Amino acid sequence: MSRSWWQGLFVIVAVAAASVLTLISLRDFQRESVPPENRPIQSHIAGYVSSNACRACHPGNYASWHASFHRTMTQVATPESLPPDMDKLELAFNGREYKAERRGDKFFVRTRPENGSYAEPQQVVLVTGSHNLQILWLDTGEGRTLQQFPFGYIVADKMWAPVTETFLIPPNVKEYYSTGAWNGACMDCHVTQGQSRFVAGNKWDSQVAEFGIACEACHSEGREHIEGNRNPFRRFKIHLTTKSDPTVTNPASLKGPESGLACGQCHSVWAFNGMADKIDFNRYGAVFRPGAGDLSQRFVVQPNAPDHTEQKDFIRRTEPDFFQNRFWGDGMIRVTGREFNAVQASPCFRGGEFSCISCHEMHLDSPGQTDAKTWARTAQLKPKMDSDSACLQCHKDMTARLVAHTHHSAESSGSRCYNCHMPRTTFGLLHAMRSHQVSSPTVHESIAYGRPNACNLCHLDQTVGWAAQHLHAWYNQPVPELSEDDQAIAAGVQWILKGDAGQRALIAWGMGWESAQKIAGRDWLYPYLIYTLTDSYAAVRFDAWKSLRTLPGFSDFSFTYTAPDAALGEAATRAYEKWLGEVRNVNARYRPETAIDSDGRFRKDVFQRLRSARDEKPIFLAE
Incomplete structure (x- = not known):
């Protein structure tokens, strides 16, 4: 028999074996044990x-997804998914x-109010996040309604902190999420095909196709x-054949706008078209299913775009701070996790090819890709x-004229495209991040x-004036009217001292950025x-402390950023004395x-x- 005949037989046998394994996966999916009644559950949502059903035929893609933080966006609480030493945890x-x-x-x-007794125990049933911050959710005795544990676990620093102090929100806010908030809001984006299923009062019967962001979130x-x-x-x-399978969506084969969506x-940042759609x-x-050209019941909110004016006017009337808490004044997104707003507003997007997967990939597909763990963490x-x-x-074409375009040496951080066109002007998860709006x-x-x-x-x-003069000389940008401070005081000094909390957070983080330290110097920081x-x-x-630890002599400086005001003052005094004395x-010289x-x-x-x-206006960056 010919070699091609044996190859064909091998393919048929392999496909048949994969089909059997798939049937086993489906059978296992259908034979779940009786689900718990005190938390949201994975359910048989149509289609x-x-x-698990994808694993048999797509083991490589399954493995890379399994290594990603998309998978662990929401997990059932187990000894493996929860932070370490949970049984020893005591907080106030x-x-x-x-x-x-x-x-x-x-x-x-167990919770005990001041001068009171410990209440009945509440089970930790779900955990959200695993990369930067983990937040725990407790049962409430009200069906599948959840209550937030008021502390979050900062993974990199292996520390617990009040949830209200892991976000950029006003210091007088002591409760971040109300009971039922996970059911009514968080699950919209932290699970695959979630159904909140409001019952009555504050009771929910929430179900999901799968916890975390899984295969069917992107492929339908x-x-x-x-x-x-x-x-x-x-x-x-x-x-x-080169024909794609119409029974599944592959975002990599879509045009930029549909792929990005x-x-x-x-x-x-999205909103509902109306109350009926919300219900x-x-x-x-x-x-919405991947491959569609819009979000159907919802729309992507661009503050200054001419679409959905009635809905955006309603938002302004009912939630006056909605746009301020998410966008800069010109409509650029300023909070993390909302990168598609930025991508959609980029000039590159108008060409129809630019999308998220121009730079990112959902599986380890590219030649020369690193190991799965590093890929997930980067x-x-x-x-x-x-x-x-x-x-x-x-x-x-920019390769040959890079220096002429940037007016910086080729090896300088000033010649890096990202630093000029995607600077770190968004904030979330306790650090500055690159804007995804190319500008x-x-x-x-x-x-x-x-x-x-x-x-x-x-x-x-x-100074800002210094930047204005260079932008005018290099790119013929007009020099705007500048204040005396803009012409005499360093921009970093102005933002860290008189800026709002959002600006101060960006600069506190930025003072620890190695590229900025090399250019601007470290002594004055x-x-x-x-x-x-x-x-x-x-x-x-938090960001001031993390940046301080990047400076010589302070790498091991201990500081509890959630401490009372008196303790914060004592720590600052200790740090200042250490700097002056040690x-x-x-011989440092400080620029005026x-x-x-x-x-x-x-x-x-x-x-x-x-x-x-x-x-001092209140800043509440709604991540």
Whole structure:
């Protein structure tokens, strides 16, 4: 017999074996044990079969997804999914004490008010997040309604902190999520095809196709795909042709807008078209399926776009701070997790090819890709997409004229595309992140909207006026009218002293950025970061501490950023004395723009004037 005959037989046998394994997966999915009644459950939502049913035929893709943080976005609480040493946990906050205990593989929390007794234990039933921050959810005795445990676990630092102090929100806010908030809001984007299923009062009967973000979130329901491909000849025919399988969606084969929307169904600020759509969404889940051109019951909110004016006017009337809490004044997104708003607003998007997967990939598909663990921890980037290659894959002509375009040496951080066109002006999860809206730096954005411009995010020690002059000389940008401070005081100093909490958080993080330290110098950063350890916003204090630890002499500096005000002041005093007595370079020279005198102390008149002018409006960045 010919070799091709044996090859064909092998393919048929392999396909048949995969079909058998798929049937086993489906059978296992259908033979779940009796579900618990005190938490949301994975249920038999029409058409959905869960990621286990994909594993047999797509083991490689299953393995890379399984290694990703999408999978662990929401998990059932188990000893493996929860933070370590849960059974030893004892915490106190806002007049209450909390004590965890373990019973077999289950964990419970008891709460005791001040001068009171411990209440009945509440089971820890779900956990959200696993990469940066983990938040626990407790049963309530009200069906599948959940209550948030008021502490979050910061993974990198292995520390617990009140949830209200892991977000950039006003210090007087002590409760972040109300009972039932997970059911009514969080599950919209933290599970695959969630159905909130409101019952009455504060009771929910929430169900999901799968916890976490799984295969069917991006590829749509799998049942039709599996049933259609039980026929090995159909599979073989599709395999031998370039025709895609119509029973499943592959975002990589879609045009940019549709591909991006597969991510944007979660990674965007969206709103409902109307109350009927909201009720339908909460009861039956999203109508949107990957590959569609819009979100159906919902729309992506772009504040200054001409669409959905009636809905956006309703939002402005009923929630006046909605846009301020999510966007800069010109409509650019300022909170993390909403990257599709930025991608959609980018000029690159208008060409129809640019999308999330221009730089990221959902599986380890690209040649030269790293190991799964590193890939997951580096935002699932394709190889070299953390470099200029991300932009040069389209802007190929820029390679030969890079220096002429950037006016920086080729090896300088000022010649890195990302640093100028995607600077870190969004914030969330306690750190600054790159904007995903491709733009060019201007001084106007800083003066009119308060957003730190890319030039001064590197050149923290230079003035806004300095940036304006260079942008005018290099790119013929008009020089706007500038205040005396904009011409005399470093932009970084102004933002850290008189900026609002959002600006202060970005600069507190930015002062720890290695590229900025190399360009702007390190010596003058110490007193500003030490002073910011006492900021009224916990998130700002956290970033000041993390940045301070990047400076020589402070790598092991201990600090409890959630401590009471008196303890914060004592820590700042201890840090300042350490700097003056042990660390300060006595030969350091401080640029006058930094408002530091020759002894390394604040110029008192400038410091007090800027500090008294601080923008104290409440900032609540709604991640």
